[in-house]
Amino acid sequence: MAKYIAQIIVLGTQVVAKAFARAVKQEWAASQEAARRAGGGQRGANRAAANSRTGMTLEEAQQILNVDGLQPEEVQKKYEHLFNINDKSKGGSFYIQSKVFRAKERIDEELSQNTAEASKKKEDPPKEGT
Template identity: 75%
Template sequence: MAKYIVQIVVLGAQIVGKAFTKAIKQEYAASQEAARRAGGGRAGAAHAAANARAGISLEEAKQILNVKGMTPEEVEKRYEYLFGINDKTKGGSFYLQSKIFRAKERLDKELSIKKEKT
């Protein structure tokens, strides 16, 4: 009887160990991919810091405001339109307004970083 209990415990530990190892490998691969997309080095660090401060990634901000190119005029135009139609007095959503504001804030930060480089 004790032999079977030991076998069950050992088998369970092996399963948990394999799952843990697989999860760590996946996390490592995801972090490497994120670093590669961020550009690495100082530019990648600045990009990651801006994402952390705004709480939103550059790609997500572009999707929220639906901008392709990142000109200040286009960002401002889309922000004004989307923020206006989501006004609470017009039946809009404060949550959506806050997402739109954070998206503009993130894009403005990216535009200022690009402006500093030139």
């Protein structure tokens, strides 16, 4: 009887260890893919920090507001429309309204980073001979 219990414990431990190893490999692959999509380098680090601060990726924010690019006028128009129709006093959902607000916040952060990068490039022209 003790022999069977020991075999069950050993087999159970092996199954759990294999599942854990598989989960770690999948998580590693997912994080590598996310880093690749973020662009790597300083830009990728900035994007990851923005995702962490707002709790939402840029792609998710664009899906919520139903915008394809980062045109400020289009983003503002979609934001105002979705925010107003989801007003709780009009029978809307506060949860959806808050998601719309956070999506706008995330896109605004990306736009400000892009503006800062563009102004930095203008201030620091490429050096000759490098």
